[in-house]
Amino acid sequence: MDYAFKERIGKPELFTGRKEELAYFLKWIDDIKEEKSQSTALLARRKMGKTALSERLFNITFFKNDGVIPFYYEVREAKMWVVDFCQDFFLTFIYQYIAFKSRKPGYLDPENRSDFGKTIEIAKQEGLDYLCGIIEGAAHAVAHEKIDILWNIAREAPKTIASRQKEYIVQMIDEFQFLNAMIYWDKDKKNPADTLAGGYLSTAESKIAPLLVSGSWVGWLMNLLKKMLPARFRYYPLENMPQDEAIEMVYKYSQFFDTPVTEETAYLIAKIAEGSPFYISSIFRSLYKRKDLCTAKGLTEILEFETLNNQGNIKLTWMEYVNAAFNKVNDRNAKKIVLHLFKHKGHELTRKEILDDLNLETSDEKLEEKMEALVKGDIIEQGVSNYRYRAVGDNIFDKVFRGVYQDEIEHFDVSVIKKEYARSFEKLKRQYRRLQGKYNYQKGYFAEYLILDELKYRARKNNEVLKSITRNLPEDFNFCAYEKVWRYDFAPEYSRGFNIDIFARAAAAGDYSIIGEVKSRDTRKFSKEEALDFERKLESVKKQEKIERAVGFIFSRSGFTKEAEEYCKEKGIACSENERWLGG
Ligand SMILES: Nc1ncnc2c1ncn2[C@@H]1O[C@H](COP(=O)(O)OP(=O)(O)OP(=O)(O)O)[C@@H](O)[C@H]1O
Ligand SMILES: [Mg+2]
Structure with missing residues (x-):
């Protein structure tokens, strides 16, 4: 599909999984048309993929063009004068709205986002004259620095337009917590506008333009939502x-x-x-020089680098949080407390237990303040009550923290951390072997990736072997060099799970590209209905990707029914069930 909005993930194909969350939120967005959806906060530990998910939801909703208009705004971590902020917020919305209505994604990234006159011109050009009034209103409030009026216009704009035009809008606001911390009433940025978020008290109740908010400081965001916007948001936790x-x-x-x-x-x-997309991506993007991901030893070295070295992306990221928190509560005791909670991972400790265990000479009030700051800074988590606390359930954060502070507090040798990784891998390897013993675990679940690997790295070399185990290939067919070998997610239909397991585009025009389907079921054979279904997908992909010369290919571990086999032969769809395709 055309991804209108440039996602931060990079190549859109990198986006993986999140099937349950996508299904949930696509339905939630769809239900806005029935006015059933309530404003929601997407809450998760740091780097769990909140932004990736929101941006993908924007793109799918934009592309589907099915009665809900998406608006995405990220409050930046940079000090801004409230007038500039409101103008930016308002015009970002207007341009996204125009892009959607005109079906011109170019407007998502306009050359000039500060000129109201130009915006009015564009609105007229696109036949959206009804936007002129509200744009003029905002322009007037900006020119006369009428701050309260301006914030009302900007904040309410999605709701106002949805209501007037009888449309539905989903408002996704990322880094929502910065709304109360980065915006200033005055141009000199001395007087923080720390009540802006409160404006959403009524806006967030809208059913025609509900909000989906998120932010990278979850402790802080929760605190804000509870204090300023009670009962306005549902909480949706994003897990590993x-x-x-x-x-x-x-x-x-x-x-x-x-x-x-x-x-x-x-x-x-x-x-x-532990299923964290950030850790997986950091392992692959690591700057460690001798990167070897084919052995547990190589993997240990990368993790050690990422955890302990100042160039490690994981360490750099976590230290940003740690530094921010300890700027506010900078004392040895706070670090001691965090280390102590790590030692009791999986358990919650009360403030009394913390005071007693560590022999701290401080009052309960002072301790509570400190603990609250640590929770707000995402260094520890609140337990089931305000009196209880626990360590974050994350084995890598724990090592970064100990790597930096345990020596200072307890004279600790960081080489222990390397040993801990090695021990974890020994344990995981044993688990893996047990799983393998049960059935051919990986080959079953991830057959398509093994075939993608085969096509990418070895198909040309193994041309003859692969041809000999694959039926119905054209006479002049040869495996060739592929410009790109990929799984293909056909996103407009995303919620219905339309995807192509194999998409290998030939590098040279005269060669055959391969578009394939992989089924690794143990018993049920590939049926004729499935073959018909596959043929339809094959045609859409060929059309979408403008490919003339392509071979359809079905790999089915448990084979094909007689009817499917005949149909594929007639249509020239290549078939195989030979495990040799899975490498090795
Ligand atoms: N579904 C996914 N598929 C592939 N990569 C992902 C996915 N989700 C997240 N990532 C990768 O994980 C990293 C963190 O993702 P992202 O920035 O979306 O998380 P976040 O929860 O918004 O983080 P923060 O707490 O900093 O706001 C990024 O490098 C991103 O590319
Ligand atoms: Mg984010």
Whole structure:
């Protein structure tokens, strides 16, 4: 599909999984048309993929063009005068709206986002004259610095337009917590506008333009929502990715960054990362020089680098949070407390237990203040009550923190951390072997990635072998060099799960591209209905990608029904069930 909005993830194909969340939010967005959806806060630990998910939701909603208009705004972490902020917020919305209505994605990234006159001109040009009034109103409020009026116009604009035009809009606001911290009443930026978010008290109740908010400081965001916007938002927690999606992500990144993995290390990476997309992506993007992701030893070295070295992306990212928090609560005791909670991972401790265990000479009030700041800074988590606290359930953050502070507090040798990684991998390897013993675990679940690998790295060399185990190929067919070998997600139909397992585009025009489907079921054979279904997908992809010369290919581990086999032969769709395709 055409991704109208440039996503930060980079190549759109890198986006993996999040099937459950996409299904949930696509339905939530669809339900806006029935006025059933309530404003929601997407909450998750840092770097869990909140932004990636929101941006993808924007693109799918934009592309679907099915009665809900998407608006995405990120409050930046930069000080801004409230008038400039309101103008930016308002015009970003107006341009996204114009882009949607005119079906011209170019407006998502306008050359000039500060000129009201130009915006009015464009609105007229696109036949959206009804926008002129509100744009003029905003321009007037900006010119006369009528701050309260301006913030009302800007904040309410999506709701106002939806209501007047009888339309529906989904408003996604990322980094929502900065609304109360980065905007200033005065041009000199001395007087913080720390009540702006409160304006959403009524706006967030809208059912025709509900909000989906998120932010990278979850403790802070929660605090803000609870204090300023009580009962206005539902909370949707975004968890770690499930194991199959995490492994799929490993294979995708492996292909994309040309960094091979083995079936075993793919499992180890997904497990050690605990399904965090950030850890998986950091492992593949690591600056560590001798990168080897085919052995547990190589993997340990990368993780050690990422955790302990100042160039490690994981360490750099986490230290940003740690530094911010300890700027506010900078004392040895706070660090001691965090280390102590790590030692009791999985358990919640009360303030009394913390005071007693560590022999702290401080009052309960002072301790509460300190703990609140640590929670707000995402260094620890609140337990089931305000009196209880726990360590974040993340094995890598824990090591970064200990790597930096444990020596200062307890004279600790950081080489222990390397040993801990090595021990974790030993344990995971044993798990992996047990799984393998059960059935051919990986080959079953990830057959398509093994075939993608085969096509990408070895198909030309193995041309004759692969041809001999694949039926119905054209006479003049040869495996060739492919410009791109990829899984293909056909996103407009995303919610219905339309995708193509294999998409290998031939590098040279005269060669055949391959568009394929992989089924790794143990018993049920590939049916004629499935073959018909596949043929339809094949035609759409050929059309979408403007490919003339392509071979359809079905790999089905459990074989084909007689009817399917005949149909494929008649249509020239290549078939195989031979496990040799899965490498090795
Ligand atoms: N579904 C996904 N598929 C592939 N990569 C992903 C996915 N989700 C996130 N990532 C990668 O993980 C990293 C973190 O993602 P993202 O920035 O979206 O998280 P976030 O929760 O918004 O982080 P923050 O807490 O900093 O706002 C990025 O490098 C992103 O490319
Ligand atoms: Mg984010």
